[in-house]
Amino acid sequence: MSILLELRNVFSGYGHQFRLENISLSVMEHRITGIIGPNGSGKTTLLKTISRFLKPEKGTISLDGTNIWSMNIKTFSRKVAVINQYMETACIPVFDYVMMGRIPYHKGFQLFNSDTDIEKTEMNIKIAGIDTIRDKFLDSISLGEVQMAQFAKALNQEPVLLLMDEPTSHLDIKHQVGMLDLVRKYNFKTGLTIIIVLHDLNLASEYCDELIIMKNGIIRYTGMPSEIMNYRTIEEIYETVVIVERNPLSQKPYVFLISEEQMKKN
């Protein structure tokens, strides 16, 4: 297995405000890599830096051995797709929205969508299971469905790397599990490499092959969930008392929270 994405000594941020400091990391291809950490730890900034939305002040980011900033932006968008946690819902039908994933493949003066564009869009709408709502407007469907539409649009870009920024944060457990099961299944089937920022530690532990734990703009731990998800790490990073046990079925780490009242009793 080879390295798909590599960051070397990256410094990045928004002007004088928050910044990422000296980030170096390698992401293996075909894996699901999770990024976790407290609010304001730089997870989203890191994702925006990888997705070329923020230009790093120092350091190099290479995808498949090529510096991402030496690539044409159109070429880059055929390789990397992004799903955001929150999307301003536009007033367009789901089908048209998913079709926008084909924009990186459009030629300059193309009046209509090509047959390939339409075929791929049909296929990815089926994969995301949103066939029944394809004609509904994006601002009239549920958030879970919007996220599925985002997923279908991202697949339509035919990426080698998919970046997801807290895609499940506003969803109920059915849609959380539904979304991540779909992502996992797709990753198994096609080997698509995925980097996903998650707030929910248990989802991260359950679905990710590899975890990156961040705090205050630096990477603190990397490794498999079973290696680094223990009460010491979590308590250190989140400054919260927890108990980490194993999920009885998957044997993956599971974090239990403890209330102050409970702590006093013991």
Place this chain on the structure above:
Amino acid sequence: MKRRAYRSVFIISILLFVLAAVVLLSLCIGSSGLTLSQSINAMFSSKDSIERSIVMDIRLPRILLGFAVGGALSLAGVILQGLFRNPLVEPYTIGISGGAALGVAFCITFRLQAIQYLGSFILPLSGFLGSLLVIILLYITAVRSNSLNIQKVLLVGVMFSFISSSLMLLIMSLSKTESLERIIFWMMGSLDQNNWGLIRAAIILSVFSLIAGYFFSIDLNALSLGEEQAVHLGIDIERSKRYLFIISSIITGFCVSVAGVIGFVGLMLPHFMRLVAGRDNRILLITSFLGGSCFLILSDTIARTIIAPQELPVGVITGLFGGILFIYLLSIRKAGI
């Protein structure tokens, strides 16, 4: 899904047909009381006659200017609404028309038209310079570290609008009644323009900007999802924002300089066309341009015939008819703006 392509072609053909019909209608009716057959004969006869002169020298220039200005204003409206992601923006919102009006008022008050060799060019020229000044100021204030802050353009533009209307009041309060009359007459907007050079320039510029805008139609589609999403779809947003801003503001400035402040076309037509022909900018740019042309030519025809031999300001017609038509359309359609 091929159906959608056919539908777009169908809508564009209908609009072309309507445009031809409106042009023909407008050529044939007017205050001079020519009959339909007289007008048509005059159009195709080669010898000079009063009829021919009325049709070709009085009506035709107005129609051509209506085609250019209506199309261009509506196009600028689509582009600006897409760029600002704001349905209330129109070409006059960001102060460009204010700049043009200021230029014209300045020119009239200080009697710059006395400059000999510029002749009838001086009013449009000073209007255009005024709008150009606003465009440049807007651009400079809104560009920070190589990035055009589009929300700032909107806010600063609205402020420019207020400033220039205050300055207009100042100039008008200081100028003589005769100048005042001319300023107010200009501000009401009119397609009455007999300078063929300007008309030709307007047509060339508006068609050219339609083609130029078309190169950015996919970018506009992507920008409708927000700047960040557009970047992730491989759009060089800084380049698109810049060119789109420049295209739309230049044509707005030019239209206002030539025809005065004709309201409502740039606000309403894009919405109207979105309701009728969908929001895909690849189609919307063309339909809005054609729709704007039809609408303005028709409005002008009504304005110059309804109380003939007097003439109404064309803005009265565009506002009244356009507004009522639009409210009606909104009330029968369920989909939002």
